[in-house]
Amino acid sequence: MEIIQFDTQQELDAYAARYITDLVKAKPQAVLGLATGSTPIGIYDKIVQIHKNEHVSFEQVTTYNLDEYVGLQPKNDQSYAYYMNSHLFSHIDIPAEQTHLPNGMAANIEAECVRYDAMLAAQPVDIQLLGLGHNGHIGFNEPDHGLSGGTHVVKLKPETREANARFFDSMDEVPEFAVTMGVGSILKANTIILAVRGADKAQIVKEALTGPITTNVPASLLQTHPRVIVLLDREAGRMLD
Template sequence: MKVLIKPNTQVQAEFAANLIKEEILAKPDLKICFATGNSPIKTYQELIKMNKNKDVSFSKVTSFNLDEYVGIQKENKCSYHYFMHKTLFDYIDINKANINLPNGIGNIVDNSNKYEALIKEKGGIDLMILGIGKNAHIAFNEPGSLPTERTREVKLTKSTIDANKIYFDSENDVPKTAISMGIKTILEAKKIILLADGESKAKALFDTIFGEVSPEIPSSYLKTHPDVTLIVDESSAKMILEKVKK
């Protein structure tokens, strides 16, 4: 596991976007899994700039996403379908037929199995982009998640609901479950980049790096993968830096 600490979120975003660009230039038909949430937004903005400047093309890229709320239509402004289109897809030259997100409507077991089959059919994920929750969840794999689990319906913890309620009219509107890639699915990606920023992520990052590999720290399973890079800002790396200085 490689940990790269950048002075601020802008430098972090530029660095991460350049890494992603280089992966696409090396393999134009790259299979990328994108993350949602605040952490990757600036990176996506940098990718949009690169695409507009003709520095990189997404025309042959196939995209996947980590998760989606259960019971929310994709046109809903709180859905991750909507988020991805409004923060990235609508502004780059990706073929809309190559965009794949989990389906949170209908039979979730069937949807989960179909999503896993689609990933396999496309040859697996080359590059996985992750964020991390305050409780060290990756995708919606909450504490207690097992490394054998694949895409499935998961119950969201109160801390995750609290963190996401800012996107909804009220806490009651936040879905209580989501369809999420499992840790096994995530770890099958060839390369993983995790983005984190802000002091609220400091404990989760510290536990990821220095904690035991355990279901209680879902992100700790990333230590079992051969090619993981954590790109973080100084505020989220606060506890790591304090430990290193001792």
């Protein structure tokens, strides 16, 4: 595990974006695993800048997102499909049919999970971008006595819904369920980039990176992966010094 600390969020964003776009330049048919939330926004902004300024093409790239809320239409401005289009897909030259998210509106959600896992098995992820939840979740894999390996439906913890409520008009609008890649699927990526910022994440960063490996802190399972690059701002990494 490689841990890199940055003085500013902008430096972190630039490093992650450069790492991803360098892969795309070297491997035009790269498969990218993508995340949502507040942390990746700056990374996606930098990727768009590099795409435009350096003419890095995403025409042959395939993407798989970690998760999606159950019950939100893709056109809902709080869906992760909408987020990805707003922050990345609509600003680069990637064909829409090469971008994939779990379908939270699927009539048969279990069949949707099987379908998504089959696609992931056929196209292994080269780089998986992750954020880190306050309770240690990655994707929407919440702390539990056991974790699912493959894509599955999860009931979101109250603390996760509360953390995401800032994006909605009210707590009542925050979905209770999501579809997420499992930890097993995440760990199959060739390289994992974990990006974390903010003093409020310092304690969970310490637990995830240096504490015991436990399903009660799902991110701690990243310690078992052979190639994890952790990108932290100084506040998020302050308890590691």
